[in-house]
Amino acid sequence: MKTIRFTFIAALAFAACAVAAHAEPLTLTFSHGTPTTHPEHLAALKFARRVEERTQGQIRFEIFPAGQLGSENEVLEKVRLGALDMAASTQNYLIKYEKAFAVITMPYVFDNYEHAHRVLDGPAMTWLAPLAKKQGFVMLSNWEWGFRNLTNNQRPINQPGDVRGLRIRVPPVLGLEATMQALGAQISKIGFNELPLALSQGMVDGQENPLNVIYFFKLHEAQKHLALTRHVYYNQVHLMSAKSWARLTPAQQTIVREESKAAGDGARKAIIAEEDELIAKMAAAGVKVTRPDPRPFRAMMEPAHQKIKLLAGEENVRKFLNMVEDERRP
Structure with missing residues (x-):
């Protein structure tokens, strides 16, 4: 009886595997x-x-x-x-x-x-x-996605004051809008699909995106200056x-x-x-690259942080910044 029972169970298992294999x-x-x-x-x-x-x-x-x-x-x-x-x-x-x-x-x-x-x-x-x-x-x-950087057609950016007055396209994201506003930029919310044309026709002076987006979507082809501001990680x-x-x-x-x-x-x-390679390719195409000191930019971000607090909630921001500090290395 035991042999028959075990044989029956084995047959059921084999049948189940066969069904699964042909599902x-x-x-x-x-x-x-x-x-x-x-x-x-x-x-x-x-x-x-x-x-x-x-x-x-x-x-x-x-x-x-x-x-x-x-x-x-x-x-x-x-x-x-x-x-x-x-x-x-x-x-x-x-x-x-x-x-x-x-x-x-x-x-x-x-x-x-x-x-x-x-x-x-x-x-x-x-x-x-x-x-x-x-x-x-x-x-x-x-x-x-990467750290976001700033391009424009008007002037090189070496300090926060160089951003003031530039017409910068940003996505409809409060954190990005608040970051550019804290630097004195004029915000434009042109859709991403329309951005290459808007840049080439001068409807906006510039935009901000990670390097891979700037390069692979060919935004640099309509821009003269790239500043490695690394202002927001995406x-x-x-x-x-x-x-x-x-x-x-x-x-x-x-x-x-x-x-x-x-x-x-x-x-x-x-x-x-590939970031260094993309920077080199854009420079070879005629884009002027600057590497501004992030410290004076960071010092101007309190208004942006306050706006994000209003959206996300003060407790959520406190919780997140505690995580950021806990994971910081010397």
Whole structure:
């Protein structure tokens, strides 16, 4: 009887494995806004390939780069509703769902990339991920966007006073608006898709973005000056719809998280490693590059910090700045 019973259990196990092996694969949609030449797209391809390999083809991805499925606001709303499965988006777009995310855009709080990564991968992730989950988003891991820098067509920027009066395009993000206003710039909120034309026609004097955005979206082609102000660190987060997440088995969830982290780490290394090369390429194309001392810029940021406090909440800002200080290294 024991032999028959064990044989029956083994047969059931074999049948279950056979069903799983022949089950229809789960195809998930993955949207991001960068062009196919950008390191983030290469990271997305690596992530998709590794997940498919490790799940033996049971999870596959359709990747839609370069904003094919809409603006980041539109894409995130689709992810929240479960109409899209996954996105890589800069973390500021989560502010509309949870005000605490506004703390990430505080100017001049991080000493360098390593400092920003320690905070955002560690205590900030522990704090913010559950808040995102309540809004329908699973934060898989942090990827990279980079420190933001300032370009313009009027003059080199070596000190804060050089920014005063410049017409600078910024995204509709309070932290960025407040940063440029604290330096005396005139703010323009032209859409990103219209920005290259606006720069070439002189509708604005300049804009601010990470180096990889300035280069890969060819914004430098319409600008004379690049100042490495590094005024705000911008994080990109790899997100999944909570509804789509619930469709995965625990084992599949583990694989997705692990490969998201691995792909994000690779994107970080690639983006940071190529910054000097991108600066050299833009300089070779005729862009004049300056490296202003950040200390006088940082000294002017209190008005920006106060505006972010009003949006994010004073307690959230205090909590975040404590994390920043705790992760600071001598």
